Amino acid sequence: MKLRGTMTVKENHLFIGGCDAVELARRFGTPLYVLDEAHLRSQARAYIEGFSRAYPDFKVVYAGKALLTAAICRIIEEEGLYLDVVSGGELYTALFAGFPADRIVFHGNNKSPEELQMALEHGVHRIVVDNLYELELLDAFTRRSGARASILLRVTPGVEAHTHSYIQTGQIDSKFGFGLAGGQAYEATRRALALERVELAGFHCHIGSQIFDLRPFEAAVQVMFGFFDEVRRGLGFVPRELDLGGGLGIRYVEGDVSVDPKFFAEQLAAAVRREAERLGFPLPTLMVEPGRSIVGEAGTTLYTVGSVKEIPGLRTYVAVDGGMADNPRVALYQASYEAVVANKAAEPPSQVVSVAGKYCESGDMLIWDLKVPPLEPGDILAVLATGAYNYSMASNYNRIPRPAMVLVADGAADVIVERETYADLVRLDRIPARLRDARDEAAAARDRAVASSDRERRP
Numbered sequence: 001m002k003l004r005g006t007m008t009v010k011e012n013h014l015f016i017g018g019c020d021a022v023e024l025a026r027r028f029g030t031p032l033y034v035l036d037e038a039h040l041r042s043q044a045r046a047y048i049e050g051f052s053r054a055y056p057d058f059k060v061v062y063a064g065k066a067l068l069t070a071a072i073c074r075i076i077e078e079e080g081l082y083l084d085v086v087s088g089g090e091l092y093t094a095l096f097a098g099f100p101a102d103r104i105v106f107h108g109n110n111k112s113p114e115e116l117q118m119a120l121e122h123g124v125h126r127i128v129v130d131n132l133y134e135l136e137l138l139d140a141f142t143r144r145s146g147a148r149a150s151i152l153l154r155v156t157p158g159v160e161a162h163t164h165s166y167i168q169t170g171q172i173d174s175k176f177g178f179g180l181a182g183g184q185a186y187e188a189t190r191r192a193l194a195l196e197r198v199e200l201a202g203f204h205c206h207i208g209s210q211i212f213d214l215r216p217f218e219a220a221v222q223v224m225f226g227f228f229d230e231v232r233r234g235l236g237f238v239p240r241e242l243d244l245g246g247g248l249g250i251r252y253v254e255g256d257v258s259v260d261p262k263f264f265a266e267q268l269a270a271a272v273r274r275e276a277e278r279l280g281f282p283l284p285t286l287m288v289e290p291g292r293s294i295v296g297e298a299g300t301t302l303y304t305v306g307s308v309k310e311i312p313g314l315r316t317y318v319a320v321d322g323g324m325a326d327n328p329r330v331a332l333y334q335a336s337y338e339a340v341v342a343n344k345a346a347e348p349p350s351q352v353v354s355v356a357g358k359y360c361e362s363g364d365m366l367i368w369d370l371k372v373p374p375l376e377p378g379d380i381l382a383v384l385a386t387g388a389y390n391y392s393m394a395s396n397y398n399r400i401p402r403p404a405m406v407l408v409a410d411g412a413a414d415v416i417v418e419r420e421t422y423a424d425l426v427r428l429d430r431i432p433a434r435l436r437d438a439r440d441e442a443a444a445a446r447d448r449a450v451a452s453s454d455r456e457r458r459p
């Protein structure tokens, strides 16, 4: 069974959040991102409920890089989650939505001085410091402004999780964080503790993504407590917070088994209690940062089928009106997806096709070898589990406007991101004076108008 969240099939049509997907495609156009609000909320609640039961002091921090829009910020806030941001732009989005700054955690392996200043000015909850340069910048800024920075240090624990396995390495090769094995994490801790206006709350690690097996998380807990012990003995520092990052896997295709956040919470809490007790630490505040597992399966992308190209004896290519610019994951990581035909949802499959995008790259494929009923131009294809790392990674490749996004719940559909227009595509284009001719007299006036309205809009 492919269906997720609130999906049902009625009279041969796919319904999401009580809305007929075929009707959504007609009303809002395709490609269209559809987000199942009830499913998103139930994932968020499963985390909160799971940890409420399993652990006294915790924070669930939604990783906004998976999908961040102003409406998503509102839902995340309503469900009582904190929010991870990794750039000034994500921070701006959250503040634009009115998300409380004191529930925002700021990440990134190369935060610019401007981004750090922005985070400090708005008083974010924690800055997760990734390197010594950042620590120096924070020291300088806080001395100058009199503000305080509350930080975690990002540590690379030498546990790296892959979908079905994990490895432990001594000296891990990563662009993120302070290595444990080489002593960099210890040295960074020593330096952070010496800073006057920078307060070190604890440590962070993130071991990977799309993880199904919970053992690597348990291994990370052990490694992190080992480090707690090292800094307590060497520096007299008892960390108050432990942030174990995100990474829980979701079901993209048959064979993936999405892990219940409640089970994850139980296992993680048990591992933290065990280690805290074993080494005699007070229970730290426990943080997790799920992204994909909150929004991934809540998202569906609707496409309209165009050309169907049969190469006899080889393969049938079905081309849709979107592709790698609205879902770069297939081209980037050979990610797998499955799909249903929204207007033939109850019909049994009769053929195997491969779904191609419309972008000018051979690698622009969405699905290889999908079982479908007979297809024809105009059919609506619903690609499942596209909520995470699709819109947030989308581009305007080939100068194609990015799709709209609608939030569906209880039979109602609301646009939460407008479809881009052709005018949006050229909005930032400028023609310098030396390239202008008679066509551009009007354009010059238009540019001046645009420039002045941009000045008003600038943050």
Ligand SMILES: *Cc1c(COP(=O)(O)O)cnc(C)c1O
Pocket: 063, 065, 066, 084, 107, 206, 208, 209, 210, 245, 246, 247, 248, 289, 290, 291, 292, 293, 388
């Ligand atoms: C990407 C990321 C996450 C979220 O990962 P998911 O796999 O989407 O849950 C959380 N924390 C950090 C630091 C990340 O880089």
